[in-house]
Amino acid sequence: MKLSAVLAATASVVAILTSIAPSYADSLDDLYAAAKKEGQLTTIALPHDWCGYGAVIDGFKKKYPGITVNELNPDAGSGDEIQAIIANKGNTGPQAPDVIDVGLSFGPSAKDQKLIQPYKVATWDSIPDTAKDADGYWYGDYYGVMAFLVNDDLVKNPPKTWADLQKPEYANQVALSGDPRVSNQAIQSVYAAGLASGGKPGEDAGTKGLDFFSKLNKAGNFVPVIGKSAPLAQGTTPIVTNWDYNALAWRDGFAGNPKAEVIVPSDAVVAGVYVQAISAFAPHPNAAKLWMEYLYSDEGQIGWLAGYCHPIRFNDLAKNGKVPADLLAKLPPADLYAKAVFPTLDEQKAASDVITKQWDSVVGANVQ
Amino acid sequence: MKRGKFWSGKFWSWVVFVVGALYFIVPLLATIQFSLSIRRGTWSLDAYANVFQQPQFQQTFTYSLIIAVAAIIVGLLLVVPAAYFVRLRAPQLRPLIEFVTLLPLIIPPIILVFGYIRLYSSSSILPLTNTDIGTNILLTLAYVALALPYMYRAVDTGLRTIDVQTLTEAADILGANTLTILLRVIFPNIIVAALSGAFLTLAIVIGEFTIASLLNRPAFGVYMQNIGANRAYEPAALAVISFIITWAAMGMIQLLARFAPKTART
């Protein structure tokens, strides 16, 4: 072969390799300098009460002064976040989100739609493989398990398992924390009920979960109101199923009025993972990367733990003894978490399909 | 006999009013009662204190109020001439315009704001989102769009009630040009209708959340959402506060309207 051809081939191979190689964690100081030059980080859909994001954001601001954090729409759902990226494609103004925190199933779809860019944080290797994209486009950040939040003032004998919910003493008391045709939390509640009823992971648990709620509705135990902390306190929805971290945060918010407790049902423990990603059109990519480095550092991960979320690197941190004992004490017992089932992407998709499409026909009291 | 009719008419008016008042006030009372129950076993204003203590309360409320006034003015400037000319000279445009004014009720605000961002972002011909002033203008126009159905319907009803044709001809004979006619003849006659539209715009702007949040503006609705999310008692307190404050603002608009040029009420 001619030398020039070889050289050209080598050059192109090198070019290809460097172009597809995900950017490995840059040195933190360089990153900070570049981020400071950008001056701003735009986040979206991060309520301060969710996983203690308020404290996490404050921690980031304290550690890296000179970068303002611009928070968009804390009420946004995962779908909103994706739409925000799409709508802001040509926009470098402060309305364009840099980073997103979305449900597990949105990671791959965002990657397919070319909406996110790859980045592997310094602690990449300690993130479990099942919770990240091999190319670094999206990566799990925290998880929680499905639990009950119970208003102890109104419910004298709190349910301990999913099966308990069917008992007649809970008439007009059980509610979901969202619309099971829309909200991930609600769908996972149905899924967990299905697993508890003996369903196999995936579509089967979805179907059995629908049957469970259909029975619950016919028995008169199910209240179709969306369970939030206000209706729970007021008494319309004294038992709400939601992620443990939300339940714990709401319980704290009550400050004893009403007395509430968080119960992880022992017959099925379903874990839900959320993932982080950087927008492909982020106006401040370096600030975004710095934010990721912070979130996946020990400090950031513990910050989420303080908000009752299990950080994705929990096992790694526990192994190295980095988890403060007092934080552990505030969480529900660890043995329940040991039983946690992590639905795979395919299982989740199959179950969600069934639940969202058939909720109305199987469970829905077609309102009259 | 007339007295008998008069008595029975007034009696039924009072009955209707009292029943109506009950329907509207009782749910508010229930909300107030809940907002006062934040402390176990006793009434307390803690929920309200929590809300007021935040420093952004005043800033965001003032901001929203200013945007509301701007939206009202722009809305009136757009709607009154349009409704006037349609009624007077181009009635064939009426169905089209009425349909357009119903659009904001159907299109979810979130789609609207994403559309605006796409149209007026930094890479478009009219990069409104780049500057604060530009984004404020965008927000004001978004609210004008949201309030359009109500503003247009109110002004149109007002115009329908007065005899636009005769008034215009009379003023014209007296030598007024179109601008004078609009300002000094038509507008004073539809003050009541314009006020209705203004009230509705104000209420919409104060409570609006989605658009302000996605355009990243420090509006009152955004502040309320941040405070109230995931809390039990504060949202009820916020609803009450927002209700009372908006009512007071409208009361003030109505007071100011008394100083506007009055027309003889026939």
Place this chain on the structure above:
Amino acid sequence: MSLFAGLRWGDYLGVAPFLLFAVLFLIVPTLFLIVGAFQAPDGSFTLQNIIDLGTPQILSSFWISIRVSAASAIAGAVLGLILALAVIRGALPEAIRSAVMTFSGVASNFAGIPLAFAFIATLGRLGLVTVLLRTLVGFDMYRSGFNLLSFWGLTVTYCYFQIPLMILIIAPAIDGLKKEWSEAAQTLGASTFQFWRYIGLPVLWPNLLGTLSLLFANAFGAIATAYALTGSSLNIVPILLYAQIRGDVLNNPGLGAALALGMIVITAVANILYLVIRTRAERWLK
């Protein structure tokens, strides 16, 4: 002299700013939406979304939406008219009229979660009125079959913002019912009923229809209240729409856009109906 000079372009000059605004800030975003209705998740052109509108779940959601909107629009229009008449023509003190107008301004926008919660706190199972009736009068609403979380419960809740809207919009028209007319009618021996039947209502009729159409569209697009109140038991179109656009699980924005397109079409149909009826009613007025 000036009236007929600029007839051609002058007519449209007054409407121009409005139309320009409408195009830039309403029509174009709507066009984005309409284009989106024909897009598959990967961006290619497809009619699948429109075809998907024919599924039983979606069709029934449209039907429920139409029924809820119509019920609350009619209830709001009728009750609002009665209340407006009482306050404006009912010889009540002037202060009451001012208070009602400003209150209506606020109440017309009191929707969504705060409204749903207010009604849950009033008429829910543990609501203020429910408990009061049970303890004071011994009447248990829920045992008698009432349920706030139902079609009629939703209608009652929607009236909270429909009635004030009606009052605000119809007030100027009621003002326009000249006192001379009722005096003349009375002199000629007409009863109150006859006055309304032959003079009052016919004059108000076009305005009533217009407001009815507005109330319908208002209820049709309302989602937050229905969502917060009946959550997952009511299947109305905006909820489905939102599910596709902002859901937490895999969504199909194209379908959401198609749903919005469907809503626009229905609103257009309702509006055309109203226009037809109104044109026939107005024929004798001008």
